[in-house]
Amino acid sequence: MWKILGLSMLLALACRGLAGRCPQICVCDNIRRHVSCRRQNLTEVPVTIPQMTQRLDLQGNALKVIPPEAFLSLPYLTHLDLRHCQLERVEEGAFRGLGRLIYLNLASNHLSVLYQEALGGLGSLRQLVLENNQLEEIRPGAFSQLGSLGLLSLAHNSLVYLPDMTFQGLLQTRWLRLSHNALNVLAPEALAGLPGLRRLSLDHNELQTLPGEALSRPDGLVQLELGHNPLTYLGEEDGLALQALRDLALDHAALQDVGAGTFARCPHLRSLDLQSNQLGGLPPLEGVGQLRKLNLSGNPLMCDCAARPLWEWVARARVQTDGLCLEPRRLKGEALESLRAKDLYCQRQGDKQEEGEKVAPRPRAPEEDRATTPCPAACVCSPDSQHSSCENKGLRLIPSGFPNHTQLLDLRRNNFSSIPKGSFPGLAHLVSLHLQSCNITHLGPGALNGLGQLVYLYLSNNQLSGLSAAALQGTPQLRYLYLDRNHFTRLPRAALKVLPKLFSLHLEHNALQHLAMGDLAGAKGLHCLDVSGNNISHVGPGPALELEKLHLDRNQLQTVPTAALEALPALRELYLSGNPLQVLEDQAFRPVAASLQHLYLNGTRLQQISPGAFAGLGPGLRTLYLEKNQLQTLPPMDGFTRLELINLRENPFRCDCQLLPLHRWLAGLNLRVGATCEFPVNARGQKVKAATAAFEACPGWETKKGRRVPPSAQRKTRKAGGKRKQARPVKVGKARPRKRTSHI
Numbered sequence: 001m002w003k004i005l006g007l008s009m010l011l012a013l014a015c016r017g018l019a020g021r022c023p024q025i026c027v028c029d030n031i032r033r034h035v036s037c038r039r040q041n042l043t044e045v046p047v048t049i050p051q052m053t054q055r056l057d058l059q060g061n062a063l064k065v066i067p068p069e070a071f072l073s074l075p076y077l078t079h080l081d082l083r084h085c086q087l088e089r090v091e092e093g094a095f096r097g098l099g100r101l102i103y104l105n106l107a108s109n110h111l112s113v114l115y116q117e118a119l120g121g122l123g124s125l126r127q128l129v130l131e132n133n134q135l136e137e138i139r140p141g142a143f144s145q146l147g148s149l150g151l152l153s154l155a156h157n158s159l160v161y162l163p164d165m166t167f168q169g170l171l172q173t174r175w176l177r178l179s180h181n182a183l184n185v186l187a188p189e190a191l192a193g194l195p196g197l198r199r200l201s202l203d204h205n206e207l208q209t210l211p212g213e214a215l216s217r218p219d220g221l222v223q224l225e226l227g228h229n230p231l232t233y234l235g236e237e238d239g240l241a242l243q244a245l246r247d248l249a250l251d252h253a254a255l256q257d258v259g260a261g262t263f264a265r266c267p268h269l270r271s272l273d274l275q276s277n278q279l280g281g282l283p284p285l286e287g288v289g290q291l292r293k294l295n296l297s298g299n300p301l302m303c304d305c306a307a308r309p310l311w312e313w314v315a316r317a318r319v320q321t322d323g324l325c326l327e328p329r330r331l332k333g334e335a336l337e338s339l340r341a342k343d344l345y346c347q348r349q350g351d352k353q354e355e356g357e358k359v360a361p362r363p364r365a366p367e368e369d370r371a372t373t374p375c376p377a378a379c380v381c382s383p384d385s386q387h388s389s390c391e392n393k394g395l396r397l398i399p400s401g402f403p404n405h406t407q408l409l410d411l412r413r414n415n416f417s418s419i420p421k422g423s424f425p426g427l428a429h430l431v432s433l434h435l436q437s438c439n440i441t442h443l444g445p446g447a448l449n450g451l452g453q454l455v456y457l458y459l460s461n462n463q464l465s466g467l468s469a470a471a472l473q474g475t476p477q478l479r480y481l482y483l484d485r486n487h488f489t490r491l492p493r494a495a496l497k498v499l500p501k502l503f504s505l506h507l508e509h510n511a512l513q514h515l516a517m518g519d520l521a522g523a524k525g526l527h528c529l530d531v532s533g534n535n536i537s538h539v540g541p542g543p544a545l546e547l548e549k550l551h552l553d554r555n556q557l558q559t560v561p562t563a564a565l566e567a568l569p570a571l572r573e574l575y576l577s578g579n580p581l582q583v584l585e586d587q588a589f590r591p592v593a594a595s596l597q598h599l600y601l602n603g604t605r606l607q608q609i610s611p612g613a614f615a616g617l618g619p620g621l622r623t624l625y626l627e628k629n630q631l632q633t634l635p636p637m638d639g640f641t642r643l644e645l646i647n648l649r650e651n652p653f654r655c656d657c658q659l660l661p662l663h664r665w666l667a668g669l670n671l672r673v674g675a676t677c678e679f680p681v682n683a684r685g686q687k688v689k690a691a692t693a694a695f696e697a698c699p700g701w702e703t704k705k706g707r708r709v710p711p712s713a714q715r716k717t718r719k720a721g722g723k724r725k726q727a728r729p730v731k732v733g734k735a736r737p738r739k740r741t742s743h744i
């Protein structure tokens with residue numbers, strides 16, 4: 001007995017020694033297995049933390065960088081707090097070995113990029129908090145190994161754009177927080193790969209239009225928050241298609257009108273929050289039979305005869321409505337739903353107007369105090385959102401006198417013709433400037449002087465054919481420049497040289513015929529270039545760029561611009577859809593084979609793909625679009641081991657022996673591809689993957705002891721434990737991502 005007790009004590013002492021002593025600057029609770037090393041000015045993770053620790057608090061230190069395998073000696077860790085640690089970078093593999101971690105807090109640091117393997121090894125993680133950082137970019141695959149994550153918070157960062165498949169791998173995520181960013185664009189597939197998403201927070205961003213296509217991807221969404229975005233109009237064309245949606249918040253936006261059928265494809269909507277917009281009224285909403293609460297408080301409601309259809313619908317549908325009348329004067333402050341039908345009448349011509357009553361009040365920002373807040377007479381200025389709007393006021397000159405704290409200025413749909421020098425005095429804090437559809441033909445030198453904080457400049461749908469460096473002088477922070485739907489015949493080379501931080505350039509739907517990559521030499525930090533919808537027939541080479549996304553779709557390219565791709569070693573997304581390519585030559589994508597992840601070749605009239613056309617692409621490519629072409633066959637596709645999506649729909653495949661390699665490849669692929677047979681006639685309409693009868697007579701069809709055996713019999717043989725060993729098909733959709741070297 002004494003021997004056993006002695007042995008137990010020796011083992012306990014040995015284990016304690018292996019676990020390491022508590023660092024002197026930390027507080028260790030060995031009973032609860034908690035360790036706190038808060039605010040100790042640590043520059044690295046202590047190496048002597050007890051191995052059995054489950055909760056580790058490192059808040060308020062100066063770690064700067066988390067190196068690879070920094071926590072490898074703490075395999076039992078379940079909670080890790082790294083807030084306020086001045087983190088600038090999390091290296092790939094930093095959390096490797098933390099297979100039991102369920103909570104990770106990286107809030108309030110200085111992270112700007114989230115790398116692909118930075119979160120590798122966290123397969124059990126359930127909550128990830130990345131709030132209050134400076135994130136501008138999320139590398140593809142950053143979340144690919146977080147299959148158990150339930151909550152992801154990216155609020156209070158600097159995200160402006162979400163590319164396709166940003167959140168691929170988050171199969172269990174229920175709540176995604178993207179509040180308080182600068183999101184302006186969501187790619188159509190940005191939210192794909194989130195089958196479990198139930199709540200999405202997109203409030204306090206820069207969305208000017210509803211990204212309906214992107215929002216329809218998580219079809220199980222129950223709660224959606226879109227408040228505090230500069231949305232001005234929602235029509236049926238902007239409508240959401242979310243069958244499960246119950247709660248929708250569109251509060252504190254700039255809505256002036258909402259179409260009757262905007263929410264018709266949200267049949268289970270129960271609560272709609274439209275408070276603090278600029279709505280004078282609302283039509284009876286269609287297709288929302290389960291709606292029970294409609295919040296219209298803080299809107300300048302006009303309670304006259306035009307409001308009667310809404311009043312009747314609210315009563316009939318038994319919808320609880322919050323909203324007070326602003327006009328007419330006799331009903332000011334009255335609750336809309338408390339009125340009677342006879343109260344809702346319009347002033348007839350010739351009737352005496354009540355003293356001080358306005359017939360058609362101008363929409364204004366809620367709670368706006370004009371006695372203390374300056375604002376041009378024709379405009380609306382909101383001190384709460386720091387937005388000012390003069391949209392569609394027939395202005396010929398840019399007004400002055402905006403609040404000096406204005407961050408977003410909306411001047412769309414006016415008639416300015418030209419923008420002279422010093423047009424925006426006193427707007428040093430302006431972040432977003434909207435000048436779309438203003439018939440602008442010229443930006444004069446110094447037009448944007450004083451806009452040192454400007455990040456977004458929208459000049460879409462004007463009459464511009466050129467842009468000088470002097471016109472953009474004084475905007476060193478500009479990152480997003482929209483010049484689409486103008487008359488440019490070439491890139492504004494000189495102007496780009498004065499924009500050192502330019503991230504995204506939009507020139508779609510102009511008159512470009514030749515794209516010279518050398519014109520981008522001054523924009524070395526450019527990551528996204530969109531020149532879709534032009535007449536480009538040739539792309540010339542240029543110096544090396546950091547471009548990651550290139551839109552060349554809907555142009556006149558007859559060949560892949562392979563030589564020009566030499567300058568794009570970091571390219572991840574290439575759009576060539578809608579070009580008359582017809583043929584893909586060998587080595588077409590070789591210059592970007594190491595980086596390319598998404599390739600769009602749909603609708604390119606492809607009839608032939610050379611055997612080596614995709615050389616080098618296999619290991620890294622994740623999505624491949626080949627639909628709507630004229631392909632009858634395909635070269636071997638076995639090299640594509642990481643594909644998550646491939647679309648082969650609407651191609652006239654000839655299901656004969658030449659297509660046997662594709663049939664075999666598809667048999668081992670756990671993805672839906674849409675490939676169907678067009679020939680021979682007896683196989684027409686069948687899936688290529690399932691049309692086994694069309695291939696049984698082909699040389700090389702699998703045999704056993706000299707006899708042909710159909711695939712069904714082969715499967716039975718394998719299940720029965722037969723001696724014949726088959727090569728296991730590659731399950732492309734579940735392939736483990738290969739570790740990639742960062743470009744930074």
